[in-house]
Amino acid sequence: MKKIWLLAGTLVGLGILLFILRSSPHSVLVSAIVPKETPKPEKKIQYEERTLSQAVVRSLLIPSHSRFLVTSALSARVNTVEEFAHKHRSIAIINGGFFDPINQKTTSVVVVQGKLVANPKQNERLVNNPDLKPYLGKILNRTEFRRYLCRHSFRYDIAPHSEPTPTGCQLVDALGGGPTILPELTLVQEGFLDKVNRRDALGSTQPNARTAVGITHDGSVILVMVAQKPNTGGGMSLPELANYMKTLGAEKAMNLDGGSSSSLYYKGKSFYGKADEQGHFIKRPVKSVLLVQELNSDN
Numbered sequence: 362m363k364k365i366w367l368l369a370g371t372l373v374g375l376g377i378l379l380f381i382l383r384s385s386p387h388s389v390l391v392s393a394i395v396p397k398e399t400p401k402p403e404k405k406i407q408y409e410e411r412t413l414s415q416a417v418v419r420s421l422l423i424p425s426h427s428r429f430l431v432t433s434a435l436s437a438r439v440n441t442v443e444e445f446a447h448k449h450r451s452i453a454i455i456n457g458g459f460f461d462p463i464n465q466k467t468t469s470v471v472v473v474q475g476k477l478v479a480n481p482k483q484n485e486r487l488v489n490n491p492d493l494k495p496y497l498g499k500i501l502n503r504t505e506f507r508r509y510l511c512r513h514s515f516r517y518d519i520a521p522h523s524e525p526t527p528t529g530c531q532l533v534d535a536l537g538g539g540p541t542i543l544p545e546l547t548l549v550q551e552g553f554l555d556k557v558n559r560r561d562a563l564g565s566t567q568p569n570a571r572t573a574v575g576i577t578h579d580g581s582v583i584l585v586m587v588a589q590k591p592n593t594g595g596g597m598s599l600p601e602l603a604n605y606m607k608t609l610g611a612e613k614a615m616n617l618d619g620g621s622s623s624s625l626y627y628k629g630k631s632f633y634g635k636a637d638e639q640g641h642f643i644k645r646p647v648k649s650v651l652l653v654q655e656l657n658s659d660n
Contacts, residue, residue, distance in 0.1 A: 404428075406452065406653070408627060415568055415595030417588045419625055419632055420609060421453055421653070425580035428656045430515065432508060433457065433536040435471045435478050439646035442626040449652050454626040455584045456572055457649035458537045459618045461486050469537035469618075470505060470522055471649050479649065481537075496560075499552030503539035504615045506574050506651065507532060517576050519613040536649060542573060542603040543614035563619070568596040570623035570634030574651060575611030583609050584651065586625040586632060591640035621645040 404427035411418045423429050434449055439462075442454045458469025461484060468487050471479035481487055481501060488497065507518045509530040516530075519541065526532045540551040546565075548554035553562045568589075575583040585606065589596045597605065599616060606614040621643045623634025633642035 416597055419586050421584045423582040423653055430654050430656050431582045432652050433471055433473055433534040434652050435649045439465050439648050441646050442624045443631050445650050446626050451652040451654050453653035454650050456618055456622045456624045456647045457651055460648035467648055470535060472535035475533055496552035503537050503551045504541045505535045505537045506615055508534040516580055517582055519615045536651060538615050538617040540616055542616050543606055543611055546603060565599040568598055569620055570596050571602050571619040572617040572623045573602055573614055575606045575614035577610045578612050583611050586623055586634055588634040589636045591636045622647050
């Protein structure tokens with residue numbers, strides 16, 4: 362009988378203790394020190410502008426797994442980056458692949474939403490040019506910036522046109538350019554450089570206005586536009602551009618159409634890369650671009 366009374370007393374005591382703890386201000390203190398999940402900071406586009414001795418370089422870093430997408434776009438006729446921005450309501454735009462300013466047809470592949478919308482094989486001035494015939498196979502297999510849909514997520518890559526889409530992925534967008542500048546410079550492999558015949562289609566060792574796209578180890582995208590300094594010329598050579606992309610963290614990188622085509626739009630402002638003899642920047646319309654847009658159901 363004593364054991365029963367002792368057990369009953371213990372239970373009553375525990376009940377009183379729990380009541381005190383629940384009603385005590387100390388219980389607030391206990392709950393306050395329980396760690397809560399901290400919301401992840403929103404990933405934002407990072408804009409940077411650097412003034413160098415021979416150039417002004419503007420770059421954008423579009424973080425991976427964020428609400429921003431980098432996609433390709435093509436215009437029926439050449440447009441400025443401002444006109445592309447107005448049409449596509451984009452946050453940022455950089456000029457894209459190569460084109461023929463005379464017939465306004467592309468010399469670079471462009472794929473938009475899984476559809477081939479620009480095919481250099483259909484540019485008669487390219488395929489029928491006798492001076493380019495020895496290099497045509499290389500020209501048609503130049504590097505592309507690609508966006509894949511792999512299961513339920515997007516990822517980016519830089520690869521030759523002939524490289525197949527990875528297993529389990531679908532090619533959504535592609536924009537051709539070239540050459541690859543990281544991890545190595547492929548000027549000869551892509552038909553830009555032929556030392557024997559003294560061909561250097563891009564003036565690769567000379568400073569000039571340049572544009573490029575790169576991908577970091579975590580899948581973020583870097584857009585770079587190198588502008589000349591007015592009245593002084595300058596710019597970057599392709600080896601210099603490759604080294605600069607490394608400093609920004611790019612592991613893969615591809616050159617885009619440069620010179621007078623170099624142009625960048627960001628948050629309502631447009632920047633151009635090539636300056637004329639009077640020191641004025643050349644506002645040249647282009648055929649294709651890379652767009653930076655916010656992720657939505659239409660992407």
